[in-house]
Amino acid sequence: MDFSILANIMNQEIDQNKFNNQDKLISILKEKGSELFNKPFEKIDFTKNPEIDEVLNNIERYPHLYVLACVMDRQIKAERAWSIPYEVSKEIGSFEFTSLFKLKEQKIKEIFVSRNLHRFNKDMSKYFYLTIQRIHNNYANNASNIWKGKPSSATIVKRFLEFDGAGVKIATMAANILARDFKIPMRDYFSIDISPDVHITRVFTRLRFITNSSNIEMLIYTARELNPEWPGIFDLPCWQIGRNWCNPKDPICKDCYLTNFCPKFMNFNI
Ligand code: SF4
Numbered sequence: 001m002d003f004s005i006l007a008n009i010m011n012q013e014i015d016q017n018k019f020n021n022q023d024k025l026i027s028i029l030k031e032k033g034s035e036l037f038n039k040p041f042e043k044i045d046f047t048k049n050p051e052i053d054e055v056l057n058n059i060e061r062y063p064h065l066y067v068l069a070c071v072m073d074r075q076i077k078a079e080r081a082w083s084i085p086y087e088v089s090k091e092i093g094s095f096e097f098t099s100l101f102k103l104k105e106q107k108i109k110e111i112f113v114s115r116n117l118h119r120f121n122k123d124m125s126k127y128f129y130l131t132i133q134r135i136h137n138n139y140a141n142n143a144s145n146i147w148k149g150k151p152s153s154a155t156i157v158k159r160f161l162e163f164d165g166a167g168v169k170i171a172t173m174a175a176n177i178l179a180r181d182f183k184i185p186m187r188d189y190f191s192i193d194i195s196p197d198v199h200i201t202r203v204f205t206r207l208r209f210i211t212n213s214s215n216i217e218m219l220i221y222t223a224r225e226l227n228p229e230w231p232g233i234f235d236l237p238c239w240q241i242g243r244n245w246c247n248p249k250d251p252i253c254k255d256c257y258l259t260n261f262c263p264k265f266m267n268f269n270i
Contacts, residue, residue: 015116055089074120080118121252130163150186168193182265204223251264
């Protein structure tokens with residue numbers, strides 16, 4: 001028996017299994033993403049505070065609060081960032097856009113500083129003010145004009161990018177929540193990329209879709225390669241896996257629904 005031939009055959013089988021497992025992982029995640037996309041609207045738990053979430057979920061009446069919250073979602077815990085438009089509105093006694101529009105930049109800054117709303121009160125109060133101005137100037141005081149009329153995903157992402165302080169991460173997150181959770185109709189989903197979030201990156205690495213030296217661009221292009229019609233489909237399933245089971249240390253693989261196919265590449269630096 002030639003053992004080198006046997007070893008070759010075994011290696012080929014291992015490679016084939018790896019491929020099969022990867023295909024299976026991709027199809028499970030896509031299925032989960034589609035399931036989340038197709039289920040009826042459910043109230044989104046933005047802040048874990050029912051009173052604040054009630055207002056943020058009322059996107060028909062207060063679309064500007066959604067846009068403002070997205071712009072605030074930087075370098076602080078999401079729950080705190082998403083509470084900011086509510087806190088400012090409470091301070092002035094109204095959630096209406098016309099009331100927010102009356103606020104001078106200095107007044108917004110004072111509210112931010114006195115209530116310590118953000119880690120970067122000076123910059124973020126300015127972005128808050130500029131977001132209100134842009135909604136007034138470009139969207140006729142109605143932020144839902146950003147997504148009205150079934151625009152393409154590229155148009156929605158681009159419109160969010162046009163807000164001062166909103167980068168690619170915020171813009172794609174904003175478009176993804178609109179599509180997946182608020183069920184806003186869009187012409188396509190091509191431009192909704194995966195969010196380079198820490199949980200998502202860790203899960204993508206442990207599934208060996210990317211390596212632990214991959215950068216954000218690699219993550220984004222891998223998701224595009226795996227599902228060009230909607231790269232962001234992986235966002236919520238991977239985020240949930242990362243948050244619930246795939247901990248940085250001691251992942252709870254036995255409870256994770258990917259456990260039968262996951263290569264379980266454990267690198268505790270990710
Ligand atoms: S099986 Fe384990 S390592 Fe793999 S994704 Fe799930 S929790 Fe993470």
